[in-house]
Amino acid sequence: MGRTLAEKVWDDHVVRRAEGEPDLLFIDLHLLHEVTSPQAFDGLRQAGRQVRRLDLTIATEDHNTPTLDIDKPIADPVSRAQLETLRKNCAEFGVRLHPLGDVEQGVVHVVGPQLGLTQPGTTVVCGDSHTSTHGAFGALAFGIGTSQVEHVLATQTLPLARPKTMAITVDGELPEDVTAKDLILAIIAKIGTGGGQGYILEYRGSAIEKLSMEARMTICNMSIEAGARAGMIAPDETTFAYIKDRAHAPQGADWDEAVAYWKTLRTDDDAVFDAEVYIDAAALAPFVTWGTNPGQGLPLSAHVPDPASYEDASERLAAEKALEYMGLSAGQRLRDIKVDTVFVGSCTNGRIEDLRSAAAVLDGRKVADGVRMLVVPGSVRVALQAVEEGLDKVFTAAGAEWRHAGCSMCLGMNPDQLAPGERSASTSNRNFEGRQGKGGRTHLVSPQVAAATAVIGRLSSPADIADVPTTAGV
């Protein structure tokens, strides 16, 4: 019988398989950041162990890094301690680190692909749930806990039971104005935040094949919000073109050999998935969340749902609690929801294409009075590229704040936070209670919707601002 993409990559990494035991999998790439690594290094130290494969390990600083005044000492003592600990650990064990201020610094899931380290058919792990991002390259990539981080540091392997596989097939043309972010929010709304539990998702179909690598990363990034272990997309010419000539791309004969292998990484025609879901791309529209989990989303043209309309008692209760927390009432038009803050950034939508599309909407327009807009590039490289293209000028001319790279308001571990009761339209991935600051209210949106929302001050799509005059090109 044929095998799925996930099964092929899994099988290629089995170091040891024994009856009644989990498979021992080899890990090709281990990404580290400051939050989940300290106790892992401490464990190594206590046991007198070394990092087994320094050449497969890389660290960056992202969660705690400030986005302003990065040359000044970090004010928060806990943030500072975590960063200093990572620096000390990397120096002691010999791990390659890109600290704040370095040109390769950035959100860990932006940095890996950008360096060309994330490649098809590899296993990628990181002590971070959004490691699923790297699956966009046909890699098997998943988040792990701190004790597993230690395990990979010491052995470059992990004992794991193989998850089931689920195909998410998206056929047809995405309408204009509908982005990868809208698509993944619609998928999560359809299958639910637990729908992917126990599965590796494979996104496939003609609509997926047409997407750029950055759009594919946006989709795989949020697999975890559907409860999945990982998300993958089969590598193709788009993938190969993205990787070619990056710093860590294979060279010469290695490149040819790699591409030949990568081309085998497609689900066989006769392979069977454990579950299948179909989505019609043409039926999609710009999507926003109204609640406090990423599955609580609707097309922007819809109204805030009435909790009483849910048949399932726990969903009803969740909706009631969400509306209360979000300060919304049933039946309200989503387009009438006013925001205080707009955040463009994160490992979901902090790459150059995301900034370009937000800038295109904003170009020549102004951020509405009373709205603060933060643009935080996913990495220093993304920031440099944006500056080269003049995007930073577009943002600042519109009245947005152009910041330094990092996770920033995605989770508010640094000073970029919502105040209690403040409402944001955010291109990040989690709208949990308090995620962006205690009492903060988050609506997840695409970069285009974020930019249009900034202009109008209410949740809006680019179509809504067609009438707002622009001075661009004047």
Place this chain on the structure above:
Amino acid sequence: MEAFTTHTGRAVPLRRSNVDTDQIIPAHWLKKVTRDGFEDGLFEAWRKDADFVLNKPERQGATVLVAGPDFGTGSSREHAVWALQNYGFKAVVSSRFADIFRGNSLKNGLLTVVLEQSVVDQLWALTEADPGVEITVDLHERQVRAPGVTAGFELDENARWRLLNGLDDISITLKNEQDIAAYEASRPAHKPRTVQAA
């Protein structure tokens, strides 16, 4: 991880049930970046009370915690286990443990012993009457012994084997060193590297 075969030590009677991990180690301790140095956070709130059993001079240096039922409930923080170990406890006795806490404790080499509440009562009475009384926890025999008390306990064979041999997950994986090395030797040259191999 240190192997656990048999341990003899004085006890601390903790006459409380449902001791959750927030009591064992409060949340603000989780910001620490090491896995040692948690001893001062152990039962932090209760230790502010001079009469709390851990503060009694006769309990200093004790290594066996004898607790009430449902010990270790609440958040899954592994720090709770580290705090008990950092303080010096080698074994915890209770009639019932929360699952995740028990899993975490066995992973870290802290032996959690399940005994009937009647036996726990006996141990409490013994150590309260004479704080110098020593309790032996024998993993080979799967037995707890103290003057007048001999009680067997259950522990699944895999967990027992790992504790007796001091094997954590990493040591178990490293037993397959040959397989790992063979896999590494056969990895294709085109696979990415973060730095030049040494």
